[in-house]
Amino acid sequence: MVLLQASTEALNYTWILIVSFLIFFMHAGFAMLEAGQVRSKNVANQLTKNLLTWSIGVVAFFLVGTGIAGIAGGGSFSWGGTASGLGFIDFLYGAVFAMTGATIVSGAVAGRAKLRAYITYTILLAAVIYPVVISFTWSATNTGLVEIITGTPFTDFAGGMIVHGMGGIAGLTAAAILGPRMGRFNEDGSANVIPGHSMTFAVLGTLILAFGWYGFNVGTSAIYGADGFAAAQLGQVAITTTLAMAMGAIAAGAVAWFQTGKVDTLYVANGLLAGLVGITAIPHTTIWQGALIVGIISGAQLPIVFKFVETKLNIDDVCAVFPVHGSAGVIGTLLYSFVAAGAWSGWTPNVGFMIEGLIPQVVGVVVIGGWTLTATAVVWYVLKAMGEARVTPEHEQEGLDVSEHGVETYPEFGSGESVVADGGIMSEDIEATRGSKDD
Template identity: 40%
Template sequence: MELGIKELAAGIDTVWVLLCAALVLFMEAGFAFLEAGFIRAKNSLNIVMKVFTDTTVGMLGFWAVGFGIMYGMDVAGLFGGSGFFLGGSLEHIDLRIPIPAFWIFQAAFAMVVASIISGAVAERMKFSSYIIFTLTCTAFMYPVAGHWIWGAGGWLGELGMLDFAGSAAVHAVGGWAALAAVLVLGPRSGKYNEDGSVNVLPAHNMHLAFLGTFILWFGWFGFNPGSSLSGLDLNIARIALTTNLAAAAGGTAGILFTMRRYGKADPSMAANGALAGLAAITAGTAFVGPGSAVIIGLVAGVLVVLAVEFFDRIKADDPVGAIAVHGVGGTWGVLAVGLFAREGGLFFGGGAHQLLVQALGAASVSLWAFGVTYLVFLLLKATMGVRVSPQEEMEGLDLNEHGITAYTGLAAGSLKRVGDSAAHGAEGVGMPVSNPLTVR
């Protein structure tokens, strides 16, 4: 069989997109390890089950409805109206790769949005209610925001908003949805005292958390360069470079800023600093230079520390820092495009127009995600409930929601008590109790 240039190019691009889709899907392992490591042992299997739900129930929801809403034929710039169950007319999606390859890549993105929220609601949300929300997130909430930015005819895309791989569409949407969820859900028992002070609820395995961080970093090389949708686009090398530099800068900022602020380098903030740098660079990775990527990452690494402190002050209990990493980091990244884009950025002689468009886009999708999530959680709370009982929370969600503990070689009674003494101090974890951010 003889292949022409067009067929060969299409084949290379298809392989590239499928490979990158696999990398993005592998990020779910990163979320699972990161979130399991950051929380207590008695709830660690439950959070892995929630992430697994994102990749199963959530993927089916995106196949049935979400993809059509996101990439179907445009309706008034607000949502797509075709392509449900991957059927109907999809000819308007002008791609060199097959629709199934494009769908797999986009489905992996939808899983990421849901998994951002899973970490924020860890240790107290009912598993059954989480299934309903995941389906809502991947079938409706995220696809509508995605259509506004990436769908053919979406109103933000038509205004010229730049969000290459999803600082707004994925990270800001997931982060601000997570804030709405935790505000309705309420904090974990024992997290805050009556005087507003914060108790440490210790992470049970920071090695797992760092493994998750490394996997997420690795997966981002599919997330950002893969969004080019072409293995023949030589710009993917520069996209990978800016992605990597922003992550390194964010992690560096997390280390140095906590050394300055707390006297010791905080491991959780080092990891979250790198992830915040990645969330921030995702919008502008194809539009900014290496130096700008470092600045974007450094700012994100500082912001994530300050944001975690702020959300604790307002008692928005987020066990893994997802709101700070993705909500704050993603929003900063969207705005940073308006500042640092080599073409149109304020600091590169482009004026304020792009910055204003970016700000409008970030605000719009964030308010959409917050509002939909808040409403869905209120409805769930009024019907089936969103929170486990105090007794179940004390005993652990692994046993009460799934009938098994994560570490079966240890006594169940000991596992139930892991982290329960946090209100009386953080003895045994080697961290100062005075720093409420030391272990998330």
């Protein structure tokens, strides 16, 4: 019996480590997706932000965030949230989720945020903002704020709202406060398209993220449960994740085609991700027919919400992080009781089940969204008031690769000493520090 228990624990923790590594690899997907959607003069800046999000954020989460999550969730403080080898594995599993939420923000503020402003916000998100969200929901005592308010636990299996919804709302808030990139909008409010520099990178990043998402959703199911092999749940999570992903891409492409007569590649790619985000909170309860519905709604809303954010709100969300992660995360979370097993008896809806399940989901979305928006707004407004939020117009024009990092991602694109990729003009002070090629 002892040997069986030890073997089960070993398998579970080996599985958790494998899943953690898989989710960590999603940072490669975010790096490629975001780098592909920015101008070539800003690629190195975007890649650097992705690297530092993990590196700085994971330390902040380890040293401070886990402790705050424990205290706010009713637990006791534990430095780094762990006291043993197995505890360290649990920390790593939580950290890859936390850093996923953090890195989403970088895509919204691309092309104009100061690196130090973004890093400051990342530290605060990893150390405070996200840990408090955990305490509201994935509480250490299993009695988070949502359950205290409603008497029913908040359902979010793998972070559809807690990770992705939070990240999307944070990104939209930061982008709104930071303001749009130069030339993004005209004086009459009409929008100009600033295309990304590599569709190939964007699609590659999408597929890497989709691959890693199986770690997010399927990986959250343990190989062995309390009652033995959890094959039923593993299978259900795998198929609902797959179907929602596929329908998200189809629906986003279809809506884009209906709007413009063209099947937009980026909408298809981001629609695939929106379908994944939509199902992430509820893959373990959703029936396969429901997964199709979740994917369709999550994908279809993407072009509509993106256009609303662009034309009505005039917010420059560079990588569409709000419609992909924010609104899709909210929608999937709210659909929980409408697509779950038990919600329907044939064609007859179980209204009581739907209403009872909807209440904690609505409260959870409001609490998470309200806290994230407020905390994010405070941080970025303070940075803006200090003049530390945004690069100068001259640095934005020449590109953040040169102004923030002193490099050119594609130096061969330039036609002269003072020209950087995408037509940005290098300012005299930067040009002087680099010297002449003839020296």
